[in-house]
Amino acid sequence: MGPQLRRILVINGKGGCGKTTVATNLAVAYAKAGHGVALVDNDPQESSAYWADQRPADLPPVHLLATHRRGNMYQTSVFQNRLPPGVDRVIIDGHSNARDRDLELLLKQTDVVLLPLQPSSIDIQAASRFITDMLTHRAFRAAPRPVGVIANRVQPNTETHAKLSHFLACLEVPTVATFRDSPVYMEAAEQGKGVVDMLESRAARKETAAWWELLRWIDEQPKTASDRGSQSLRNRPLAAGRRVPSEQTLRA
Numbered sequence: 738m739g740p741q742l743r744r745i746l747v748i749n750g751k752g753g754c755g756k757t758t759v760a761t762n763l764a765v766a767y768a769k770a771g772h773g774v775a776l777v778d779n780d781p782q783e784s785s786a787y788w789a790d791q792r793p794a795d796l797p798p799v800h801l802l803a804t805h806r807r808g809n810m811y812q813t814s815v816f817q818n819r820l821p822p823g824v825d826r827v828i829i830d831g832h833s834n835a836r837d838r839d840l841e842l843l844l845k846q847t848d849v850v851l852l853p854l855q856p857s858s859i860d861i862q863a864a865s866r867f868i869t870d871m872l873t874h875r876a877f878r879a880a881p882r883p884v885g886v887i888a889n890r891v892q893p894n895t896e897t898h899a900k901l902s903h904f905l906a907c908l909e910v911p912t913v914a915t916f917r918d919s920p921v922y923m924e925a926a927e928q929g930k931g932v933v934d935m936l937e938s939r940a941a942r943k944e945t946a947a948w949w950e951l952l953r954w955i956d957e958q959p960k961t962a963s964d965r966g967s968q969s970l971r972n973r974p975l976a977a978g979r980r981v982p983s984e985q986t987l988r989a
C-alpha cells in the first residue's frame with residue numbers, strides 16, 4: 738500500500754497547553770519513521786516556524802509551512818495546495834483562538850484531531866469547553882473525525898494527576914497519549930528537535946515509547962468519511978488546485 742495522506746490538527750482553546758510541543762515532536766517522529774512531513778504553523782505566535790528555523794540540517798527533514806508569515810490568517814484555507822511533493826503526513830499547529838470560520842477551515846483539512854491539555858483546573862475547564870464547541874461545530878458534525886486527548890506535562894502519582902484522570906474518564910473523547918512533565922521538552926524545542934532525536938538523553942528515552950504509540954494510534958484511525966471515494970489521494974503528487982475532499986460533504 739502506498740502512503741496515504743494524513744492531516745493531523747493539534748488544537749486547543751488555550752495557549753501553553755503543549756500544542757507546539759506535540760506538533761513538533763509528532764513531526765519529528767514521523768520524519769524519523771521515514772514519512773514526508775509538513776508542519777503547518779497556523780499560530781500567529783509562530784513558535785513552530787521558529788522551531789523549524791533551529792532544526793539541524795543533518796536530522797530527518799520537516800517541511801515548514803507558516804500560514805502567518807505572509808500576514809494572512811486565512812491562508813490556512815489553501816495550505817494543502819502548497820504541500821511539497823512526497824509529503825504524506827501534515828501536522829497543523831493550530832492557534833488557540835480558532836473559532837467559527839477559522840475552525841471550520843482547519844477541520845475541513847483535517848483527518849485526525851489531537852487536543853493537548855495540562856492537568857490544571859483552569860486548563861481542564863477550558864479544554865472541556867473547547868471539546869464541546871468543536872464536537873458541536875457544524876463542520877465537525879458534517880464530517881466527524883477521530884479526536885484524541887493528549888495528557889501533557891503529567892506528573893504521575895500527584896493529586897493533579899488524579900484530578901486529570903477523573904476528568905479524562907468523563908470525557909466523550911479518548912485519551913490517546915500521556916507525556917510527562919520533563920525539561921527535555923524545552924531543551925528539544927530550543928534546538929529544533931523532538932525527543933526521538935535525543936536518544937543520548939535518558940529523559941528523552943523515557944518518553945519515546947509514548948510517541949511511537951501515538952503514531953500508531955493515528956495511523957490506525959479510519960480515514961475521514963469525507964475522503965471516501967478519494968482513493969486517488971494516494972500516490973498522487975499533491976497538485977495545486979486539487980479540491981479539499983471534505984468541501985463536497987460540507988456543501989451537500
Ligand SMILES: Nc1ncnc2c1ncn2[C@@H]1O[C@H](COP(=O)(O)OP(=O)(O)O)[C@@H](O)[C@H]1O
Pocket residue numbers: 751752753754755756757758759784889890891916917918919920921922923926
Ligand atoms: N511535557 C512537557 N514537559 C515540560 N515542559 C513542557 C511540556 N510540554 C510543553 N512544555 C513547555 O510548556 C511551554 C508551552 O508549551 P507549548 O507547546 O509552546 O504550548 P502551546 O503551543 O499550546 O502554546 C513551552 O515552554 C514548552 O517547552
Ligand SMILES: [Mg+2]
Pocket residue numbers: 756757758780782784785830
Ligand atoms: Mg504554540
